[in-house]
Amino acid sequence: PDLVLMDIRLQGPMNGIEAAAEINRSHHIPIIYLSAHTDSETLARAKITEPFGYLPKPCNLNTLITTIEVALYKGEADKARRQAEEALIKSEEKYRTVANFTYDWEFWIGPDEGLLYCSPSCQRITGHSAAAFTKDPSLLRQIIHPDDQATFDQHRHACRTLQDDADGLEFRIVRPDGAVRWISHTCRPVFDAKSQFTGNRGSNRDITRRKHLEAEVVKAHNLEALGILAGGIAHDFNNLFQGLLGNISLAKMCTPPASEAFGFLEKAEQVYAQARKLTGQLIAFSSGGVSLRTNIQPAKFIQETVSSELSDTDLVAEFDLATDLWVINIDPMQFGQVIHHLVDNARDAMPTGGRLRIVAANLSGQSAHGLPPTLAPDNYLRISIQDFGCGINPNNLPRIFDPYFSTKSRGAQKGMGLGLSLCDTIIKKHGGAITVETKPEQGSTFHIYLPAIVPTADKMMVTRDQEDHGPRILLMDDDLGVLQVVTKFLNLAGYRIDSVHNGETAIQAYKESIAAGAPYAAFILDLTIPGGMGGKEVIAILQKIDPEIKAFVSSGYITDPAMTDCKAYGFVEAIEKPYQFEKIKEML
Secondary structure, three states: OOOEEEEOOOOOOOOHHHHHHHHHHHOOOOEEEEEOOOOHHHHHHHHOOOOOEEEEOOOOHHHHHHHHHHHHHHHHHHHHHHHHHHHHHHHHHHHHHHHHHOOOEEEEEOOOOOEEEEOOHHHHHHOOOHHHHHHOOOHHHHOEOHHHHHHHHHHHHHHHOOOOOOOOEEEEEEOOOOOEEEEEEEEEEEEOOOOOEEEEEEEEEEOHHHHHHHHHHHHHHHHHHHHHHHHHHHHHHHHHHHHHHHHHHHHHHOOOOOOHHHHHHHHHHHHHHHHHHHHHHHHHHOOOOOOOOEEEOHHHHHHHHHHHHHOOOOEEEEEEEOOOOOEEEEOHHHHHHHHHHHHHHHHHHOOOOEEEEEEEEEEOOOOOOOOOOOOOOOOEEEEEEEEOOOOOOOOOHHHOOOOOOOOOOOOOOOOOOOHHHHHHHHHHHOOOEEEEEEEOOOEEEEEEEEEEEOOOOHHHOOEOOOOOOOOEEEEEOOOHHHHHHHHHHHHHOOOEEEEEOOHHHHHHHHHHHHHOOOOOOEEEEEOOOOOOOOHHHHHHHHHHHOOOOOEEEEEOOOOOHHHHOHHHHOOOEEEEOOOOHHHHHHHO
16 A cells, blocks of 8 residues: 555554554555544654654544645655665665775775775785774874885875876885785775765775886896806906916926925915806806706705705705605706805804705696796796794895895805805796795795606606617616616617616516516616615515516615615616716626
């Protein structure tokens, strides 16, 4: 119905006032009371239901018609008002939902500088909740980096005075954890329907990653130019040094070894060696540095290189290397320089000795999450070298990879500021990145990211010799470079060589050779295979199949019992690395 005429006293469990209240809860219909009760108590109870009229009985017909017409008119007006309110609420909910779920940080500052709205994204970007900004609007300025506050204040003044600031600005903020973020900020004035100023709406986007990429591009251009200059100077100096060394050598030939002058000439040769090392670093730093890469299993390389660098020091290495590390394609000499400089830095950070922790793990997947901003999503090996020394001064942190930046005193035995810059250059030439985390008085961790070669089914297969003559030899080694060189030599010596990278594949290849009726004449087995079965494990399994099998063990660990007493492990002979090929040929 469009309207209800309601008597207060009704038959049944409910009276008119109770019935009106129930109608109001579920329907918005105008109600007019018709009642003979006009006492103050009844009128007070009736008012609670907000009736559109109250007529005492008996009622004049004209009065009743007029009251009904007025009630219907007010009912339509009330209906229109409710619909407008509901539409407004829905509109507010819709736009608030959009603002709340936007990736950028949105806010609305009122004319009195109070915060009328702040989107939840502020928590992710700033580390502070929306409630914190609403409670304390001054927090907005407090988080601005001190060097950018003056610029931000000028911008806010322009916004308050309605000046055009369409270009916006970029500034830094400091999170509660001390991290610095770059923000791209735009701000627009807001006016109501009467053109009254109601504040400024601000939008803030985190552009930290973009800023880092821009800085890397600028740095790369600068390093390229500096590298060309350094390489040219280094090559010229090498030519001069060669003449210098030649003359020193001639002078020594003309000088009695027992003379004082002979000692000075020897010291001059030592200084030349140090100078040559520096020019070698400059050439490696230059854009034209030669890189001779090979595929290596990183676990053994890292352990051997770090252990060598720590000899004759008070540092103790702690290795945490995953057993299934992927292969990396690197220049061993250049990557050895990277480890040398990082270990050298750790030694300087802990002059009285301490722990050096080395962690290596695979990073798989197509996501860029957790990677340095310069790297595209891919498969990487991450090597972390952590010291527990004095840490790096936060003021120096942005410059530690810059050429010739050093906090050490200058001199032949101290830093020239090339160490970390050289590390950065070498790792980038290998398609990777190097980053650092540090805490004052707690230490620093350098993270190296290198593109990794993930094993596939094809790479686990046996590399078979296509020749059909000569004795068949199975060669097992985790180093692709070793496999290639040894295979080439033994091919020339008249052997057919099948090569494998690990023990599991070696056993599979042997079983297949027996099934094909063409078993191997001999095996050359690497003693240690990182993350897999080495020579000792393989020979034990092969001898269960054929006790008369002929196998050689090979390793650079000449003090290992399997090398010093190889026959006790079932091998016919031990082959020391690096290989002497004529000796291998003689043994075979």
